[in-house]
Amino acid sequence: MMTRGHEGPEMEIFHLLRAVTVEYGLRQAEFAAGHGMHATDVRALICLLDAERAGIDATAGFLGAGLGLNSAGTTGVVDRLERLGLVSRVRDVKDRRRVLLRVEDRAKELGWSYFGPLIDAAVTVLSGFDERETAAVRLFLTTTLDALTAQDR
Template structure:
């Protein structure tokens, strides 16, 4: 589809863009409310995603996920640690390695701020049949893959 075409596909793309812009604004509000930078919020999201996926998150992992160099990553982790939102813990399997763990306090703050949005989205999606859910998942995954390449 070229740039001059408008149709239902472009309407959906524009809606997706509007959702991402609004979500970014909510992230910025959350960051400001808790003395963070928006990158700190992105870091928490990255670490929470790693936790859900069963991935041991190191500073190197986080830096790669955020596109930051070592010094930038250290700054983010230091800020989040000072705020009591992230801790550095020794890997029990390899004591030389330091892992990053999101503290319960961060999860509670996040849930208070983003919980109503999450609840609304889950409620809407729970009304979808299997085919509709698969279509939404496919669209979002392929769009995410396109953004990452």
């Protein structure tokens, strides 16, 4: 266990991670402002895109839980994104009582036009890593994320 004030290579890596997250947050805020959104709207789009990639049917309740918002706050986010043409509400074909949230292609195109160069740069760097290096990066990020989300419980 490290003591406070320890400045070894582990802390350097942690500080780099923090710098990356701060810079990424700034880019998200710039993207949001440039497209008439709130920062929470960008987080909502990320949450919905992650659900889509995982094959999860996203409802307003799912989104609210992911964002830590109450029902009224979630409705406000979805309404804004819907007005902007970035998200739509669709009836679940398996259960017509349920309404699902779908990210529109327009949102994906906007996101890719802004964040695509960053994603490409990161993927290019990672593609040069060997299997062990990739596994180490994944393990570090996964366990750090687990530590952060454990604080929410």
